[in-house]
Amino acid sequence: MLPSKERPGWGAFVGSQVQSLRDEGVDIDVIHIRSDVSKWEYWKAKATVRDHCRAKDYDVIHAHYGLSAAPCLFQTQIPLVISYCGSDIFGHTDVDGKTSFKSAVLAAIQRLFGYRAAQVIVKSGEMKEQLPKAVQKKTHIVPNGVSFDRFHPGDKQAERARLGLQPDTFYVLFPYDPLRLRKNYRLLEQAIETLNSQGHTLAPLIMFEKHPDELAHAMRAADCLALTSYWEGSPNAVKEAMASNLPIVATDVGDVRWLVSGVEGTEVSTTETEDFTTALRRIVERGNRPTTARSQMAHLELGAVARQVIEIYKFSSQKRKKG
Structure with a gap:
């Protein structure tokens, strides 16, 4: 799970x-498992991980996404840190927000990988609660950080x-692929259709898998961000919108309610069409006033989050040395 030339976002x-960890002085070698090419890449990465571990004395291995940890389970010398990202804990949902049996089983297997980890990172308390009790004891809640240099208010x-x-036009930014069922784009479609029938002029601004710089421009051009998902961990788009002082209407998933607590110009809704439409209407009717969210989220700046991750690395490495 890394940006590539084909999929920069x-x-x-x-x-x-x-990059933020490197900026803090951490020496990092990256193994990019191209699971978007083939799921067999996870299995093939086993040899790559083995060769890296033989060639260099690493202090820690950090796997992003549950399946990315699988190739690391075959070595036992170097402490493993697993960052769960969302679907690796909750599974994938269909158009009705239900998780298929196959997806639920795969998510359950990935949650078990946490037993082999020295430490585990999740994005929200909701994610932590899904892990086995023994794994929860070594789990840290660390939301992804935001680049304040990239995401900021503008003209x-x-x-x-x-x-x-x-x-x-009142543009509602939807920074996801509308075809991804768990993102529940039809909820936004229905809300916009209802409000336009009542005399408003709204339009969706859809942008996904673009370079983050392009998304930042869209944040500054839009009137609000819409998050309509059935579930999330700690949605990055919400934090990026907050850094841009962009109003937000979002379903009550992951840590959204905690993130926007006390921020004027944000609305948290259920996934019911009427509720979400009402929440979006309130954002529209407040006019084009930006929020002041940026001033309330210094703890989520990239460098601040990187330093939290480094402390987890140190703790994992110290346990190895003591052992």
Whole structure:
């Protein structure tokens, strides 16, 4: 799960964390498992991990995503840290928000990998609660960080001109693939259709798997962010919108309610169409006022989060030395 030339936005949060850790002085070698090419890449990575471990005395191995930990389970000398990302704990949902049997079984297997980890990182308390009790004892809640240099407020009309958008339309940013069922795009479609029938002029601004810089421009051009998912861990788009002072309407998933608590210009809703439409209407009717969320999230800046991860590395490495 890393950005590539073909998919510059895929796993961008992992790429950002790698760079922020390097900025803090951590020496990192990256093994990119191209699971988007084939799931067999997880199995093939076993040999790559083995060769790296033989060639260099690492203090810790950090696997992002449950299945990425699988190739690391065959070595026992180097402490393993697993960062769960969401679907590796909850599974994948269908159009009705239900998890298939196959996906549920695969998620259950990945949760068991936590037994072999020295330490585990999750993005929210909701994710932690899904892990076995013994694994929870060594689990840390560390949401992904946000680049304040990339995501920041700006000139909305200038950004709209750059993207070729209408100056007076109320744009609702949806930064996900509408075909990903768990993202529940149809909820936003229904809400926009209802509000437009009542005299408003809303339009979705869909942007996914783009370079993070492009997403940052879209954040500054939009009027609000919509998160309609059935579940999330700690949605990066919400934190990026907060850093951009962009109003937010989101379903009550992951740590969203905690993230936006006390932030004026944010709404948390159920996945019921009427509730979400009402929440979006409140955002529309408050006008084009930005939020002040950026000033309330210094603890989620990339460097601050990187330093938390480094402490987890140190703890894992110290336990190895004591052993």
